[in-house]
Amino acid sequence: MTNKQALLQNNCFLRQTVTLPVPGKVAVHLGQEVKAGDLIAEAILPARFQVFDVLNHFRIKESKLEGSIKRLAQEEVHRGDVIARKPGLISRLFRAPEDGRVVAVRDGRVTLAMGEKSITAHSPINGVVAQLFAGLGAEIMIRGKSIRGAWGNGQFGSGTLIYLENLDEIGTEGFTGKIVFLDEILSADQIEKLTKAKIGGLIVPALNPLEYSKFSQVPFPLMSLAGFGETKTPLPIQEKLAEFFDQEIYLLAREPLPFQAVYPELFLPVVDFKTPELFAETENWGLGSTVQLLGMPYFGTVGKIVELPDEEERLASGVSSRIAVVERDDGTLIRVPLNNFEVLKA
Amino acid sequence: MVSTYLGIELAAQRTRAWLFDNESGVYQLKAQVDEPDYGDKREMIHQVLRELEKSSGQRLHTKHGKLFDINKDKNSSGLKGVGISYSMGKPIRAAIIGVSEKFSLAPLRRLLQFFNVEIVLELDLQKEPNVSNQLETLISTAYDLVVLAGGVDGGPEKALRAVINNLRLVAQLRGKTNRPQIVYAGNKELADYAKLEIEIEDDLYLAGNIQPESGREDLSFAFTAVLKAIQRVRIKEFPELEAFSGDPDIRFLPSEFGRGRIDHWLEQTQINGKGLLHIHLEPDHGHILAVRDGLRMGLWQANDLDQIPIEALKSLINLPVSDFNLTSYIRNKQLHPGFVPVTIEDLNIEFALTSYRIRKLLEGLSGLYDQFLYSPEQGLVDNFEPIMLSGSSLTKFLPLRHSFMAALDQILPRGITTIVLDEFQLMGTLGILAEFDNMLPTQLVDSDAFTSLATVINVVSPNAFRRIVLRVEVDEGDKGYRQHHQIHQSELKRLETMNNHEIRVYLAPERDTDVGMGMPGLGGWVNTTSSSLGIIIDARGRPLRLPTDEKDRQELWHDWLWEMGV
Numbered sequence: 066m067t068n069k070q071a072l073l074q075n076n077c078f079l080r081q082t083v084t085l086p087v088p089g090k091v092a093v094h095l096g097q098e099v100k101a102g103d104l105i106a107e108a109i110l111p112a113r114f115q116v117f118d119v120l121n122h123f124r125i126k127e128s129k130l131e132g133s134i135k136r137l138a139q140e141e142v143h144r145g146d147v148i149a150r151k152p153g154l155i156s157r158l159f160r161a162p163e164d165g166r167v168v169a170v171r172d173g174r175v176t177l178a179m180g181e182k183s184i185t186a187h188s189p190i191n192g193v194v195a196q197l198f199a200g201l202g203a204e205i206m207i208r209g210k211s212i213r214g215a216w217g218n219g220q221f222g223s224g225t226l227i228y229l230e231n232l233d234e235i236g237t238e239g240f241t242g243k244i245v246f247l248d249e250i251l252s253a254d255q256i257e258k259l260t261k262a263k264i265g266g267l268i269v270p271a272l273n274p275l276e277y278s279k280f281s282q283v284p285f286p287l288m289s290l291a292g293f294g295e296t297k298t299p300l301p302i303q304e305k306l307a308e309f310f311d312q313e314i315y316l317l318a319r320e321p322l323p324f325q326a327v328y329p330e331l332f333l334p335v336v337d338f339k340t341p342e343l344f345a346e347t348e349n350w351g352l353g354s355t356v357q358l359l360g361m362p363y364f365g366t367v368g369k370i371v372e373l374p375d376e377e378e379r380l381a382s383g384v385s386s387r388i389a390v391v392e393r394d395d396g397t398l399i400r401v402p403l404n405n406f407e408v409l410k411a
Numbered sequence: 412m413v414s415t416y417l418g419i420e421l422a423a424q425r426t427r428a429w430l431f432d433n434e435s436g437v438y439q440l441k442a443q444v445d446e447p448d449y450g451d452k453r454e455m456i457h458q459v460l461r462e463l464e465k466s467s468g469q470r471l472h473t474k475h476g477k478l479f480d481i482n483k484d485k486n487s488s489g490l491k492g493v494g495i496s497y498s499m500g501k502p503i504r505a506a507i508i509g510v511s512e513k514f515s516l517a518p519l520r521r522l523l524q525f526f527n528v529e530i531v532l533e534l535d536l537q538k539e540p541n542v543s544n545q546l547e548t549l550i551s552t553a554y555d556l557v558v559l560a561g562g563v564d565g566g567p568e569k570a571l572r573a574v575i576n577n578l579r580l581v582a583q584l585r586g587k588t589n590r591p592q593i594v595y596a597g598n599k600e601l602a603d604y605a606k607l608e609i610e611i612e613d614d615l616y617l618a619g620n621i622q623p624e625s626g627r628e629d630l631s632f633a634f635t636a637v638l639k640a641i642q643r644v645r646i647k648e649f650p651e652l653e654a655f656s657g658d659p660d661i662r663f664l665p666s667e668f669g670r671g672r673i674d675h676w677l678e679q680t681q682i683n684g685k686g687l688l689h690i691h692l693e694p695d696h697g698h699i700l701a702v703r704d705g706l707r708m709g710l711w712q713a714n715d716l717d718q719i720p721i722e723a724l725k726s727l728i729n730l731p732v733s734d735f736n737l738t739s740y741i742r743n744k745q746l747h748p749g750f751v752p753v754t755i756e757d758l759n760i761e762f763a764l765t766s767y768r769i770r771k772l773l774e775g776l777s778g779l780y781d782q783f784l785y786s787p788e789q790g791l792v793d794n795f796e797p798i799m800l801s802g803s804s805l806t807k808f809l810p811l812r813h814s815f816m817a818a819l820d821q822i823l824p825r826g827i828t829t830i831v832l833d834e835f836q837l838m839g840t841l842g843i844l845a846e847f848d849n850m851l852p853t854q855l856v857d858s859d860a861f862t863s864l865a866t867v868i869n870v871v872s873p874n875a876f877r878r879i880v881l882r883v884e885v886d887e888g889d890k891g892y893r894q895h896h897q898i899h900q901s902e903l904k905r906l907e908t909m910n911n912h913e914i915r916v917y918l919a920p921e922r923d924t925d926v927g928m929g930m931p932g933l934g935g936w937v938n939t940t941s942s943s944l945g946i947i948i949d950a951r952g953r954p955l956r957l958p959t960d961e962k963d964r965q966e967l968w969h970d971w972l973w974e975m976g977v
Binding site: 086087088110111113114115116118168169171172174176199200201215216273274275277292293294321323324325359360361362364380381382383384386401402404405407 | 423424447499501542543546547550551552553572573576577579580583584585586588589608695734735736738739740741742743745746747748749750751752753754755756757758807808809810812813
């Protein structure tokens with residue numbers, strides 16, 4: 066049986082990796098509590114480098130090199146300091162163009178590092194440092210309830226989750242910073258209205274695939290629950306969302322990387338939850354599990370698994386696959402390949 | 412004494428395992444498992460081993476439940492070795508540095524793009540001679556692997572010395588845990604200098620010069636070093652696999668390398684004078700390998716559905732599909748790569764996607780290697796036999812005939828060829844296990860572990876549409892009964908053959924018609940064995956003459972698929 070994880074989780078961990086693109090220093094320690102916005106790691110890189118080839122520029126012999134270089138590796142230098150000097154009647158100098166440090170003296174070349182540029186990584190959530198990645202960052206963890214989505218635009222946000230019946234309700238005030246759940250298939254022309262309202266994020270049941278390029282550029286976090294196509298939010302997800310309304314939640318609209326198990330997620334932190342183990346137990350799905358169907362013509366709809374045959378079956382397309390028999394809400398039974406549904410509740 | 416070998420492949424979202432032994436006197440596939448996975452790779456290995464233990468009765472865990480129960484006594488039966496191949500993991504970010512585009516960067520692209528590597532930085536020391544700028548670029552880019560090449564042995568050294576100095580700084584600034592793996596494959600005279608200067612011990616790999624003399628390129632000099640560097644990057648990414656890296660009874664190598672090794676060996680041992688082409692498609696990536704006259708050419712392509720132009724896909728679909736449904740399928744397939752097509756519409760989109768991916772692989776390889784001549788209109792220019800197909804995108808997401816047609820229509824092979832399906836995805840693991848006992852792949856290749864899909868006879872003729880181009884006589888050795896067929900221009904004909912028969916086919920082409928027997932008009936007997944689809948005679952010409960009208964084109968395609976029994 067495939068070990069799919071349920072989309073709706075009650076007592077689980079949100080694990081968010083926060084790392085630098087290039088190595089630097091990690092500013093937190095294991096077990097440390099952090100707030101959203103706290104610095105997790107920082108890389109301070111020289112803003113500029115200058116490599117000065119003493120042999121070539123001064124046109125001196127290698128035997129005279131040692132006497133020409135006036136600074137040692139790792140020495141700090143100030144603007145105007147003499148780094149190298151060619152002796153003789155007409156003396157030539159190489160001076161430090163800025164404050165900095167000599168980082169290498171090799172093979173007749175002096176390398177200066179000057180200025181500073183800083184790259185930082187901040188936590189998008191409150192939580193506890195659960196794991197450190199040497200030189201790169203940390204994993205921040207928090208316990209609570211989760212609703213996993215299918216697609217996100219790569220942005221993170223937090224705020225109060227509110228329900229919006231339809232887009233006509235939205236004004237320019239009262240929505241600032243709010244995470245909005247809109248039970249409509251979003252089209253690109255609605256984005257402008259939502260942007261003007263300065264919402265803090267948006268959750269929709271599905272997106273119009275023909276306008277994909279516009280969705281990836283919206284200025285707020287955007288998550289689609291089912292992916293791309295036409296569907297409404299099914300009842301089990303609506304019920305779970307109801308627990309999130311009017312609460313401070315995180316919308317981590319990660320861009321999905323299915324091969325690395327990275328998905329967007331809506332998360333409600335709950336401090337009261339207690340689990341004795343560090344890792345919450347995996348729930349096994351099977352007969353009786355509620356599932357959400359992928360693919361046409363049942364895209365986004367839900368049902369219950371009523372049968373799980375052991376053998377592969379030949380589908381209408383001619384492909385053979387292991388399947389589950391799913392009873393839909395209207396009582397119809399359909400045979401669905403195991404890969405063609407997500408488990409909502411185990 | 413029975414020798415048993417275990418092959419394991421760690422793929423994205425799947426773990427596969429195979430057990431081979433020579434109990435019957437020759438090596439055979441005893442059991443195999445193919446499991447989806449989403450978690451810890453080491454735990455997945457335990458899981459597939461438990462499945463194999465159940466189906467084979469062979470103990471693979473030690474008495475204490477550890478990996479693996481290897482019998483080190485050469486004179487008694489048991490598990491003798493384990494080959495772990497891997498295709499999982501993010502593309503390795505690589506920087507390539509060379510002294511010229513033609514003689515160092517282009518070969519380095521060929522070297523690295525064989526593997527699951529994304530080249531994120533290219534530094535041409537001729538175009539960017541400023542050492543300060545080189546250093547800034549090297550410092551500010553994120554990568555896991557650097558490969559430096561350039562200069563013939565004994566040639567100029569100055570530019571290379573400067574960049575080696577810079578790499579020393581990069582390694583120092585990044586620190587021991589985060590410094591990149593560095594492969595030096597340039598002027599041999601500087602190898603020791605690089606080692607002493609960069610001073611990063613096990614993170615530096617010295618390879619032979621991939622261009623030892625002007626105009627001579629040999630990427631094989633750098634393969635071992637690159638493999639070691641890749642292994643180290645993967646172990647950093649999956650630390651749970653570290654225990655496998657130093658054990659002499661375990662080989663841990665990329666799957667694409669294993670496939671390349673077997674393909675190379677097959678090409679070297681066959682006597683038909685043709686090359687070997689292998690297309691491997693998985694949901695997350697594709698890999699193409701062509702071996703010709705001992706030259707191994709390969710290309711790994713990540714399956715980035717974002718980059719697929721919808722118009723290109725529409726031209727490959729043989730049913731009317733709305734743009735909304737088409738784009739929905741593609742976008743959702745990206746989110747759920749394991750999605751299996753159920754409806755006829757899904758199937759047609761999946762077919763188009765597969766066709767497109769095969770075409771991109773062929774075009775990509777042709778762009779990398781001058782020796783691999785291909786265009787989407789003319790197809791392959793050179794002769795390749797066999798053409799191998801493998802990977803779950805071809806074996807699990809499409810019916811056999813659709814996979815065959817997708818491959819045939821994009822490859823457009825020349826002359827007479829055989830198309831073979833590696834249904835159990837054995838090629839990669841056989842290439843790895845060959846290190847223990849080379850009889851294992853030899854005997855497996857001779858067994859029925861591979862599925863012969865079809866013998867394809869490609870007919871190229873200047874004759875007009877519907878004119879006869881070829882006459883065929885098929886002798887199945889069945890009490891003198893022979894089938895006779897006439898093949899017309901633009902026709903795709905399937906001749907079904909009976910199972911377990913040696914089949915002889917007599918080809919009598921028209922005067923200007925070329926069937927790959929050496930010259931136009933020349934025919935003769937062709938011996939072939941039975942296969943799943945039989946003998947396919949493709950007289951559709953090059954390029955395929957497709958109607959411009961979408962509906963007419965779809966109808967024609969439908970006819971061709973119908974002929975294949977789809």
